[in-house]
Amino acid sequence: MSTAELYLCIFGMFVVxxxxxxxxxxxxxxxxxxxxxxxxxxxxxxxxFGALIFSSVFLDSNGVNFGLDNISMLASVPVLIVAAIxxxxxxxxxxxxxxxxxxxxxxx
Amino acid sequence: xxxxxxxxxxxxxxxICFGYIPLGLACGILAQKVGVSxxxxxxxxxxxxxxxxxxxxxxxIGSGSGIISIVLTIMIVNLRHIFYGTxxxxxxxxxxxxxxxxxxxxxxxxxxxxxMTMFQREDEEWTTDQAIAQSYTSHMAWITATVMGDILGEAxxxxxxxxxxxxxxxxxxxxxxxxxxxxxxxxxxxxxxxALVLSPWLTNMLNVVVATLVVSTLAAAVTGEEEKE
Numbered sequence: 001m002s003t004a005e006l007y008l009c010i011f012g013m014f015v016v017x018x019x020x021x022x023x024x025x026x027x028x029x030x031x032x033x034x035x036x037x038x039x040x041x042x043x044x045x046x047x048x049f050g051a052l053i054f055s056s057v058f059l060d061s062n063g064v065n066f067g068l069d070n071i072s073m074l075a076s077v078p079v080l081i082v083a084a085i086x087x088x089x090x091x092x093x094x095x096x097x098x099x100x101x102x103x104x105x106x107x108x
Numbered sequence: 109x110x111x112x113x114x115x116x117x118x119x120x121x122x123x124i125c126f127g128y129i130p131l132g133l134a135c136g137i138l139a140q141k142v143g144v145s146x147x148x149x150x151x152x153x154x155x156x157x158x159x160x161x162x163x164x165x166x167x168x169i170g171s172g173s174g175i176i177s178i179v180l181t182i183m184i185v186n187l188r189h190i191f192y193g194t195x196x197x198x199x200x201x202x203x204x205x206x207x208x209x210x211x212x213x214x215x216x217x218x219x220x221x222x223x224m225t226m227f228q229r230e231d232e233e234w235t236t237d238q239a240i241a242q243s244y245t246s247h248m249a250w251i252t253a254t255v256m257g258d259i260l261g262e263a264x265x266x267x268x269x270x271x272x273x274x275x276x277x278x279x280x281x282x283x284x285x286x287x288x289x290x291x292x293x294x295x296x297x298x299x300x301x302x303a304l305v306l307s308p309w310l311t312n313m314l315n316v317v318v319a320t321l322v323v324s325t326l327a328a329a330v331t332g333e334e335e336k337e
Contacts, residue, residue, distance in 0.1 A: 017161065036328060039332055041324075047298075047327070049279055050295070064304050075273065091281075096277025
């Protein structure tokens, strides 16, 4: 890819990435929303982050992996526990990194 | 310290920056490998700003894919960002269009998850100024780290699996803060399971988009029925 082509590619990626980012603000604006939409919105964050987390924890290059060799899956158990008890982001991250690193080392 | 840059904002931004620095370095190392220069990568990190999107784009550039297929893939990968503007809109609805258009450029999984959690907190105030400052701070960390990675290249060793997990752990923490009733837990887990079920057919994060749409609509319909009774 030449430099010009690369910049064209980056510009293309910018356009297609920016549209879904800005569209909701432009379309929804500052008007009252229907009741169903409001209720739908309360479930969007938990759903989208649930889907993202499950995808990064359970999916590897071969597909879904519930096996005991799945380090992300094993490390997520202490993270969930610490997150639930401590309600703290720093503790969750440190627990996750420590658990992941330890499991990586143990499973060589 | 001002209304943008203050202790509260930095406290919210640091976990993202902490995750972005090693991940950005890894992204920069990949860029150097596929022949994208630091300046080119800086432009990409400023304009596109997408963790997984940029990894995929760089891998595609490296394998000689065409511009159209790269742009279309990135469009699909970043489609999920539409949910973030939708859920954050009510918190910034009072702000002017310029703010909204600048805020929109900074919408990624991490900045949105943190802003959403902070806006919903009752014990601490979170202003729209802090929200945009947090997003730009995180973006700055991403730009810096990716460019540094591209300059240093193989001189630094990054365990990508381990460092990506820092952000996963952050998401698990933020996600659990949303678990205020059993419907919210059920929707979150249900959407996660559905995303896995759909994953063989829907690639490039489309499984996340479809699972979110299906589960949040179902949850809203079911809980709406309950309210009527």
